Amino acid sequence: xxxxxxxxxxxxxxxxxxxxxTSSLAAADSANYQELETFMSxxxxxxxxxxxxxxxxxxxxxxxxxxLAALDPHSSYAEATDFDVLKATTxxxxxxxxxxxxxxxxxxxxxSPMEDTxxxxxxxxxxxxxxxxxxxxxxxLSLDEAVEKMKGQPGSSVKLTIVRPGRDKPFDIxxxxxxxxxxxxxxxxxxxxxxxxxxxxxxxxxxxxxAALLAIDKATGGKPLGYVVDLRSNPGGLLDQAIxxxxxxxERGEIVSQRGREKDDIERYYATPGDMAHGLPVVVxxxxxxxxxxxxxxxxxxxxxxxxxxxxxxxGKGSVQTVQIMGPKAALRLTTxxxxxxxxxxxxxxxxxxxxxxxxxxxxxxxxxxxxxxSDLRRHLLGQANVDEKLLEQDDLSKDPRFNxxxxxxxxxxxxxxxxxxxxxxxxxxxxxxxxASADTxxxx
Numbered sequence: 001x002x003x004x005x006x007x008x009x010x011x012x013x014x015x016x017x018x019x020x021x022t023s024s025l026a027a028a029d030s031a032n033y034q035e036l037e038t039f040m041s042x043x044x045x046x047x048x049x050x051x052x053x054x055x056x057x058x059x060x061x062x063x064x065x066x067x068l069a070a071l072d073p074h075s076s077y078a079e080a081t082d083f084d085v086l087k088a089t090t091x092x093x094x095x096x097x098x099x100x101x102x103x104x105x106x107x108x109x110x111x112s113p114m115e116d117t118x119x120x121x122x123x124x125x126x127x128x129x130x131x132x133x134x135x136x137x138x139x140x141l142s143l144d145e146a147v148e149k150m151k152g153q154p155g156s157s158v159k160l161t162i163v164r165p166g167r168d169k170p171f172d173i174x175x176x177x178x179x180x181x182x183x184x185x186x187x188x189x190x191x192x193x194x195x196x197x198x199x200x201x202x203x204x205x206x207x208x209x210x211a212a213l214l215a216i217d218k219a220t221g222g223k224p225l226g227y228v229v230d231l232r233s234n235p236g237g238l239l240d241q242a243i244x245x246x247x248x249x250x251e252r253g254e255i256v257s258q259r260g261r262e263k264d265d266i267e268r269y270y271a272t273p274g275d276m277a278h279g280l281p282v283v284v285x286x287x288x289x290x291x292x293x294x295x296x297x298x299x300x301x302x303x304x305x306x307x308x309x310x311x312x313x314x315x316g317k318g319s320v321q322t323v324q325i326m327g328p329k330a331a332l333r334l335t336t337x338x339x340x341x342x343x344x345x346x347x348x349x350x351x352x353x354x355x356x357x358x359x360x361x362x363x364x365x366x367x368x369x370x371x372x373x374x375s376d377l378r379r380h381l382l383g384q385a386n387v388d389e390k391l392l393e394q395d396d397l398s399k400d401p402r403f404n405x406x407x408x409x410x411x412x413x414x415x416x417x418x419x420x421x422x423x424x425x426x427x428x429x430x431x432x433x434x435x436x437a438s439a440d441t442x443x444x445x
Contacts, residue, residue, distance in 0.1 A: 039063070065142075072335050072381045073102075073374075074321055079330040096151055097158070098180050099124060100235050106140045107131070112233040112289045114182060115199045118175040124162065125365070126233060126289040131170060132161035154179045166368025184237075187212035192225040193427050195420070198245065201237025201293035206244025213248060213276045226281040226427040228420065229297070232311065236292025239320065239339075243269045246300040249282060249307065251275045255300045258320050258337040265337070281430045282307035283423040286354060288373055291315035299341035299352050308430075309354045310423050316374035318348030319381050335381065348381055349374050356426070361418040364407040 043059060061079070068075040098117020102109050110128040113119040130138055133149050141149070152158065159174045185208035186197045194216035198205060216224055229249075236242075239258075246255045250271035257268040284298045284307045295314050301307035320337040340346050351373060360366050405418070415421045 068334075072319065074317070074319060074333070074381075075335045076333045077326075077330070078333060079327075096147075096180055097175055097177060099150075101130070101146065101150075103142065103146060108138050108141070108146045112235045114180070115186075115197065115233075116183070117180055118178055122173045122175050124160075124173065125164065125363075127165060129163040130160050131163050134159050135161075152177045164365065166365055183208075185209050185212050187216055189216060189219055189224070191424060191428070192220060192223075193424055194220070194224045194227045195230065196227060197230040198294070198297075199234055201234070201241040201245070203238065203241070205237065205241040206248070209245045210248050210276060217278075224280060225431045226283070227277055228283050228285060228423045228427065229301075229307070230285045230420065231290045231294040231298055232285050232287040232419070233289035234291070234294035235289065236294055236317065239293060239296070242293035242296040246297050247271045248276045249301055250304055253304055254342040256296050256339050256341065258339045260337045267337075281427055283427055284309045285311045285419055285423055286314045286352060287312045287360065287419075288315055290352075291317040291374070295347050295352050296339060296341075299345065299347060302352065302355065303342040303345075308356065308426065309352065310356045310358050310426065311354050311419055312357065312359065313354065313373075314347070314352040316347055316349050316351035318346050318350075318374075338381070358419050358422050359403055361403060361405050362407055362410055362416055 043063075046059060047054060047056075061077070064077045068077055097119045098114040099119040100111040100114070102111055108130040110119075110124055110126060110130065112126045113124045130146075132138060136149070138146055138149065150158070154177055156177050157174060158177060159172055161170050161172050163170045182200055182202060184198060184200045184202045184205040186199075188195050194213070196209060196212050196216075198209060213227075216227070239256075243255050251273060252271055255269045255271055257266055259266050282301065284301055286294065286298050286309060290298065290311075291314065295317065298307075298309050298314065302309045318339055319335045320339055321333050322336040324332045324334065326332050338346055338348055410416075410418055
């Protein structure tokens with residue numbers, strides 16, 4: 001009893017040396033202490049009476065996970081495998097299948113497959129659920145445990161059982177694990193237009209985007225017709241890389257601001273002089289898998305009228321997570337701010353509306369597949385701007401008669417990616433010479 005009473009007595013002694021300024025402060029301290037007493041009481045009962053012996057680390061780690069899970073879907077404590085995955089996300093080199101996953105009510109859900117990976121080539125899609133790995137049920141596992149199940153030696157095979165909303169039955173997909181070396185940026189030229197595909201915002205995305213712009217400029221003899229920046233299924237990444245990518249297309253002005261708990265806790269980021277796209281027209285492609293850093297880029301170019309945003313409404317993750325190293329193999333990922341676009345919009349839970357809504361008609365499942373966004377996640381952080389939930393629940397499908405083609409009809413026309421094809425045709429129209437009627441009336445017959 002003496003040992004257990006020492007900490008409270010020491011606390012009381014320390015508080016006696018601090019002048020009490022208000023009764024409300026004292027009441028708050030008392031309430032906090034009572035909450036901590038409750039926690040310690042539960043901890044001691046579990047440790048003493050649980051059916052199996054439980055070590056301290058398991059209990060404390062579980063308490064930390066529960067505390068952060070009560071905040072929002074993006075705050076977390078990573079150690080061991082989770083820490084390696086977090087580090088690999090920023091380094092851009094890791095082993096596995098090439099999918100970003102999360103756990104929702106005990107089920108493993110695919111956030112997005114990464115391009116040119118086994119998962120992407122197998123046709124896995126955002127919103128799919130992985131129910132089994134090699135016949136073993138995944139339900140009820142932690143994210144750490146689920147990721148560990150999917151890991152393996154490069155070259156080893158794995159069979160996933162997938163439940164896809166809109167499909168009547170589950171189906172199996174077999175893949176071979178690979179060493180995933182993420183190339184965050186790829187580029188190509190089609191019909192004189194530079195296509196820059198940014199699939200993640202890792203540590204070198206900004207430099208890779210600038211290198212792509214220079215390469216396209218050189219390959220076209222300095223005369224590209226314009227650029228398509230493809231941010232579809234891009235789950236985001238590092239804030240500084242989103243700023244670098246935006247800066248490559250902007251001459252001046254604010255790119256993004258982040259605002260913390262206090263009113264005066266505001267940090268703004270600005271573009272530096274020099275538009276590497278030379279003022280040429282830009283189309284940005286987004287979809288429901290475009291999140292976080294991808295939304296920062298799309299919104300910055302949209303607000304400055306530097307680009308036409310085309311596709312489907314984005315994911316709506318407008319919060320900033322700060323990663324704090326807590327030990328040799330542990331880190332705290334904590335939501336510390338919301339970000340705002342140059343015009344003052346918060347996209348948190350609302351997403352970015354494209355200037356032109358274009359559904360992905362090339363996907364035969366696009367009408368039936370349920371789209372998952374930030375607003376669908378439990379305990380999602382609310383944007384400070386009012387978001388009409390009814391608008392968030394509206395059908396994303398466009399009713400435009402131009403979008404009545406089926407995937408099979410488009411394939412016959414040689415169109416494998418309708419949204420990209422639409423973006424290219426839009427850029428060509430933007431660059432087409434305009435016929436101006438002559439003002440010289442003497443030439444009329």
